[in-house]
Amino acid sequence: MSISFAIEASNDSARLGRLTTPHGVVETPVFMPVGTVASVKGVSQDLLEELGVQILLGNTYHLYLRPGVEQIRQLGGLHRFMAWPRAILTDSGGFQVFSLNQLRQVSEEGVKFRSHLDGSTHFFTPESAMGAQIGLGADIIMAFDECTEHPADRERVRQSMELTLRWAERSKKYVESHKNEVPWTDPVGRGVPVRAGGHGLAGSEQTQALFGIVQGGMDLALRRESAERTIEIGFPGYAIGGLSVGEPRALTREVVESTLQHLPADKPRYLMGVGTPDEIVEYAGLGVDMMDCVLPTRAARHGLLFTSEGRVSIKQARYAGDQEPLDSKCGCRVCRRYSRAYLRHLYAANEVLAQVLNTVHNLSFYLDTMRAVRHSIALGSVVQVSPGERPQAKP
């Protein structure tokens, strides 16, 4: 068994779910913070737990380059390596290969690319990307796909979609024949590594869940075809990829809404790389169960903070004497303790604590937002976005 998914309530298209993974339960809709190289930049795992993070995202591309998959595998997998006992999802590396490499060469076999760190040449295939993800040992892993560029003509989008479908089959085949190689063990302690599928220990029958990825560019018919044929291959969950690649937001929404109709209702649906606070509310309302985005963490590092009153650029001089908390409606550690004046000072003085506190707040805001969304669905109320980007339950 890999994961199980139960829908506990629904309200129009929105669903309240319970995703059970080998490393704990995830309440959906969920926002997954991005921990690129086995760290959510600046935030310790203790604090992530306190914030209520139930599932983290790791980037296979970055971890493959540094510290290397074999290193992490030998240390018992990503959970144990980074001392994170809760669920983890890794992407396939495909998106970073496409977004960080101008010189990539795509062939039927896979993608040749250069490391953004040292320019060294590497080759990812569906098989090697699955091997990497098995070595990392996340609970949920992603099929190797081609993220189609935007704009692209219909023929190009179709060919790319077809390639992704062939790669999905190869990904599934590889994982099925290597699923017992996951290096799971006690994630925090320093016990003896235990292979999954193995030695009679509790949980040792558990395996990773491989999700398929729907592509098809901005073409609704191709999206439908991609969804149907990915479902034919058969996965325990489905992702919508290839969005947030520069297209207008109305188009993103149209593609998401349309594609969701072709995905099975009883499986988790993951919209990759989205989005702003109001977008995650909007897409949860459409029936998306999982989302991830670097926005809350990256924006924090640039002093851009999300609050119930809207966005605050804390670097501005207007906050230098502002004794109020960043967000008086927020109960996070940062808003409970520090003033805007102090946060502004830390940012202006280039203090590392600025990044730490800003990231804690933004993540808290995102997680609270998703909590409010789940509450709204449970109450049977409409999920709405307030002007200040905080969702409010309307009975």
Added chain:
Amino acid sequence: MSISFAIEASNDSARLGRLTTPHGVVETPVFMPVGTVASVKGVSQDLLEELGVQILLGNTYHLYLRPGVEQIRQLGGLHRFMAWPRAILTDSGGFQVFSLNQLRQVSEEGVKFRSHLDGSTHFFTPESAMGAQIGLGADIIMAFDECTEHPADRERVRQSMELTLRWAERSKKYVESHKNEVPWTDPVGRGVPVRAGGHGLAGSEQTQALFGIVQGGMDLALRRESAERTIEIGFPGYAIGGLSVGEPRALTREVVESTLQHLPADKPRYLMGVGTPDEIVEYAGLGVDMMDCVLPTRAARHGLLFTSEGRVSIKQARYAGDQEPLDSKCGCRVCRRYSRAYLRHLYAANEVLAQVLNTVHNLSFYLDTMRAVRHSIALGSVVQVSPGERPQAKP
């Protein structure tokens, strides 16, 4: 009243003390972490409290330049600005003016210097440095002194010492006539500012404590004269300045040991800018009550970690696969949760969390070291330094 100091036990020269400040009790001997610009780099105030920090050091020079004394004064002083309810000590700015400015111009009146940030010209006098420290509102503030360079001939050292003595008188005179201007208020909440010496509120009779600083270079006779004449001026505590300026460690120890003999036993004694873990143990054994140093925090940023087994340079490749905790005898959050392999990875990947975790551990090590020293004194045992830099009580 400013501070009170009670010696609760002593063992040879070492003393176990209780320093009561307007913002709480400090158990001595104490190590004071350095929070240069109102932040211990990378570590939130919550964590500092959890580590047991009872008193922080702030640098007047840095705070004067950014965000500015007037800004902090208007916001209720440093405690409230940085949301730190416990004790704070500020230096006078003199040391940074000397160490960060090659082009400083010293006159009887004060020191003209250039900002290391933007090259702008500034002038510190004993009066303006006291005014700054009153505006910042630390519990303990320091007289404005000249840190004599090393090496220096005897005549130069004497002239510098005499200048420091005249500045000490001017510092004291200024503080006595402006002591009711301290902007103290509830440090964490956002209440109404209350002036000290004022409105009948609990604690409002409390004032800052101004410490005198003994100079005199490496000349024991001049150190004695400096001590005696500083005591004549009269302060509630005395610091030994002008050490750790490049002289050999045996000489530092000789000057400290000699100078301590001339300081009153019933007042706190503060050795400025010292030192390594074994040095803080050594000087506590000689009878020093307070110390501060950037070493634990600065070394952490360079991956140099202090452990019970000695120093660990976590950047080394030998730790890449090391599943052990950094220090198996340390109970800090970092050693309880993470492996050396993970800490090495964070450092190698230039992740901000490396600085955060390394700093938490090093501070924890220093504070635990001082806890062990206090325990040793209470037990009447000899304070000794183990080969691994952790003091051990020897009955």
